[in-house]
Amino acid sequence: MKTVHRYLLAAGFVVLSGIVSLLASPSLPADLVTNWGATGEPNGTMPMLLALWLFPALTAGLLVVFAVIPRIDPLRENISEFRSYYDWFVVIFTLYMFVIHAGIVAFNLGYEFNFTYLILVAVAGLFYYSGVVLTHAEQNWFVGIRTPWTLSSEEVWARTHALGGRLFKLTAVLTLVGLLFGDYALYFLLVPALLTAGVTVVYSYYLYERIEGGSDTTSGSNL
Incomplete structure (x- = not known):
């Protein structure tokens, strides 16, 4: 799999986050639980629109940064030596952000879990x-x-x-x-x-x- 394909996969998780937000928004309350304590108890909320689009927007911005880094690093030739591992980290990071975002949405839809x-x-x-x-x-x-x-x-x-x-x-x-x-x-x-x-x-x-x-x-x- 080439770099461009790996980045398309990462971008796919960003798109999925946006789709989750669009589909879930009609069923969500005005304020969403977005913070939890060490014991799993909710302890903070955020307005729905901000909560729904913060993670997709942040992930999209970071994806751009990840794409730029190998081009601007003075030692870019060294990054090319482990580029596939770097690219897969980007994919896994965007997957991580998607999981957290989807978890927030699911929790606020009424699904109970820690x-x-x-x-x-x-x-x-x-x-x-x-x-x-x-x-x-x-x-x-x-x-x-x-x-x-x-x-x-x-x-x-x-x-x-x-x-x-x-x-x-x-x-x-x-x-x-x-x-x-x-x-x-x-x-x-x-x-x-x-x-x-x-x-x-x-x-x-x-x-x-x-x-x-x-x-x-x-x-x-x-x-």
Whole structure:
């Protein structure tokens, strides 16, 4: 499947979101529930028109951004090396946005389910594939774990992303495990996600100092 076909598939999910909004609007109340607490209890609303079109419009805008990134990145040739993985991330992201949007509409149509669980399952899928992308990502300015140290060393980039990919996948698995723990389920996403962010940043710094510091020491000893 070529890039253009993958983007057409992603655009299809945006169109589906709009169709869902059009079909559901006559049966929806003036204000829709759009926020839920950690326990799945509704705790916020939004005017119907805004709620119905926010996600389709936001997804469409982000789809344009995703399409532009490979063209404007100074290291665009590196993105081309993992372009298929990048494109499928775009497809999965738009699917994720469609699922959340459809879930909001379904909940407000009277279907009863734990919306927090829906979000957690969707996020788990998005996180797992993000881990896949990270393990294949080449050095660039937009996609991946972009710290000063990963952007300054190809080796630091590669090793940090190898670790980050595994941690993202582990976070996804723990998120699904968290569904078994009721009101505490959200913490099985938040805690691993925060730890992943912190660990990868610290690890990239550690690697850079060890690799570049070792190079400096070696160079100095040869003077």
